[in-house]
Amino acid sequence: MRGADLINPALPDELLDDVIRRVGSGGAKRDLDACALVCRRWRRLERASRRSARLAASGERADEVVRLVAERFTALTEVSVDERLTAAAAASGSAPRSYRSGTLHIPNRIRRRRRLPLASNLTLHIAPFPLDQPVSDERTERSCLTDVGLTHLARGCRGLEKLSLVWCSAISSTGLVRIAENCKNLTSLDLQACFIGDPGLVAIGEGCKLLRKLNLRFVEGTTDEGLIGLVKNCGQSLVSLSVATCLWLTDASLHAVGSHCPNLEILSVESDRVQSVGIISIAKGCRQLKTLKLQCIGTGDDALDAIGSFCPLLEILSLNNFERFTDRSLTSIAKGCKNLTDLVLTDCQLLTDRSLEFVARNCKKLARLKINGCQSMESVALEHIGRWCPRLLELSLIFCPRIENSAFLEIGSGCSLLRTLHLIDCSRITDDALCHIAQGCKNLTELSIRRGYEVGDRALVSIAENCKSLRELTLQFCERVSDAGLSAIAENCPLHRLNLCGCHLITDTGLTAVARGCPDLVFLDMSVLRIVGDIALAEIGDGCPKLREIALSHCPEVTNVGLGHLVRGCLQLESCQMVYCRRITSSGVATVVSGCGRLKKVLVEEWKIENVVPDVVSEVMTK
Structure with a gap:
């Protein structure tokens, strides 16, 4: 019978609670919110079943908001608070957005006045403003989460297990003491960029004996x-620790970690003050290590020799900016850490091909390799990887000027499982190298080439013929790539993401082929394509209905007409960058803003939005 309640009388609280929990287990916050709106009973049960919350720590009455959440959702076990988030961003689950002087959030009152059908969290970015500097005007000051709000959270959610406090600059040891007193089940604590003193950390150790994960990246105010x-x-329970860019960190802290954390599996350390003795203490005391990320300029071969000797379970190793690190210690690691699957070497200038040969011969499980700025390494290093590492899945080479095409003959022959290849600023790489990869690595799904000045159409044709699974392609400033190569890719590879920034030979013909051959495209960067015009945008609008992000900055031939065709077909569009397109006016910007109901971000010059949202522009101009 219409209007009759057939569910509530039949289901007891226990069954209805189980239903709501199953809805929540899928991670669909919108569905949980819908359950809470059915009736008071459903709202009560939904509140009692809610396990996680993501909150913005900035804005008016931040402490009051946290208090209300803690009172109403007492069963919360996971809370994430981020001062970089707006309330709208926290509710939508979008990525953190920095508060910048060139960023405009359009208030609802202006949307109603102008009658623009904008998305609820559209952001306009004005290009001429210094986007990397915070607004200093007093009117932009906002309240933040303080120890008062953290106290409410601690007392209201005593079952808390995971707590993330990112960039919450107004909290102190007092708030952490309250967490330690009330949340005895805490297993994960993220204090990134918080100003916390020693009493707070000591209290957490004393009160939270189950703590397993701790993040102290950019934490100030404390000492060793x-x-x-x-x-x-609580060192016995700790399995993951990250301490980065903390000026107070010395060998004393690492010695304590090595002495009290025998079960530590994940460690990340970035410090200019740490010497070899601290890393040696870690190696000897934390023999369960599986992931180790180090950026310690003061350490040398002795420290890494110890890692190779005492940490046989190591699987992931990242070594960054080691000025005294030589082939000797990487050879020790290769001999002792045979389970290594991931290796990152960044700016290790003293490494040569010899050490990577030992890695290849001893670490047969290697799946991901990234070499960044190690200028002493040559082609022989990669040849060894190709011969001895058949499980390689990902390879990234960044600013490796000595590596030549011959290395890729071995990679193509021996690494048939390769799925991801990044080549950035590798000046000697030509079409021959990519042909070797295409013929041997037919499972390739992602290819990124930046400033590949010797890479052209022959490489793309070979990729298209052999790598039918390619889904992501980046060709930034590959000046020899033209429509012929791009058309071959579009015909054979149904791309999802495509970056053609700076490929100045690409015309409307090439992008038309993409539009007709890649209907699942969600991201397109066509910036700095100076001879591409409205025909390309019209084809993209017709052929790529799933497109969510497009960048067409510095495209002088694109006009308002092309934008009109684009937005009529790309109804899923969320981001549009169109800076320095001289033939796009405020009318074109209005077309994009009013035609895309899901739009979240637009990057334009200031004068082009004066007729779209003039009140907001004048407000920012006064800052």
């Missing part, structure tokens, strides 16, 4: 005493 006090009390 705080971390030492923490690990002395």
Whole structure:
């Protein structure tokens, strides 16, 4: 019978609670919100079943908001608070957005006045403003989460297991003490960029004996005493620790970690003050290490020799900016850490082909290799990888000027499982190298080439003929690539993401082929294509209905007409960048803004939005 309630009388609380929990287990916040709106009973049960919350720490009454959340959702076990988030971004689950002077958030009152059908969280970015500097005007000051709000959270959600406090600059040790007193089940704590003193960390160690994960990246206000006090009390349970860019960190802290954290599996350390003795303590005391990421300029071969000797379970190793790190220690690691699957070497200038040969011969499980700025390495290093590492899945080479085409003959022959290849600023790489890869690595799904000045159509044709699974392609400033190569890719590879920035030989013909051959395209960067015009945008609008992001900055031939065709077909569009397109006016911007209901971000020059949202522009201009 219409209007009759057939569910509530039949289902007891236990069954209805189970239904709501199953809805929540799929991660669909919108569905949970819908359940809460059915009736008061459903709202009560939904609140009691809610396990996670993501909150913005900035805005008016931040502490009050946290208090209300803690009172109404007492069963929360996972809370993430981020000062970089707006309330709208936290609710939508979008990525954090920095507060910048060139960023405009359009208030609802202006949307109603102008009657623009905008998305609820559209952001306009004005190009001429310094986008990397915060707004300093007093009117932009906002309240933040303080120890008061953290106290409400601690007392209201005593079952809390995971707590993330990112860039919450107004909290102190006082708030952490309250967490330690009330949340005894805490297993994960993220304090990135918080100003926390030693008493807070010591209290966490004393009160949270189950703590397994701790992030202290960019944490100021504490000293070695705080971390030492923490690990002395809960070091036995700790399995993951990240301490980066903390000026206070010294070997004393690492010695304590090595002494009290025998079960540590993941460690990330970035410090200019740490010496070899601290890393040696870690190696000897934390023999369960599986992931190790180090950026310690003061350490040398002795420290890494210890890693090779005492950490046989190591699987992921990242070594960055080691000025005293030579072939000797990487050879020791290769001999002792035979389970290595991921290796990142960044700016290790003293490494040569010899050490990578030992890695290849001893670490047969290697699946991901990234070499960045190691200028002493030559083609022989990669030849060894190709011969001895058949499980390689991902290879990234960044600014490796000595590596030549011959290396890729071995990679193509021996690494048939390769799925991802990044080549950035590798000046000696030509079409021959890519042909070797295409013929041997037919499972390739992602190819990124930046500033490949010797890479052209022959490489793309070979990729198109052999790598039918390619889904992501980046060809930034590959000046020899033309419509012929791009058309071959579009015909054979149904791309999802395509970046053609700076490929100045590409015309409307090439992009038309993409539009007709890649209907699942969701991302397109066609910036700095100076001879592409409205025909390309019209074809993209007709052929790529799933497109969510497009960048067409510095395209002088694109006009308002092309934008009109684009938005009529690309109804899923969320981001549009169109800076320095001289033939696009405020009318074109209005067309994009009013025609895309899901639009979240637009990057334009200031004068082009004066007629679209003039009140907002004048407001920013006064800052």
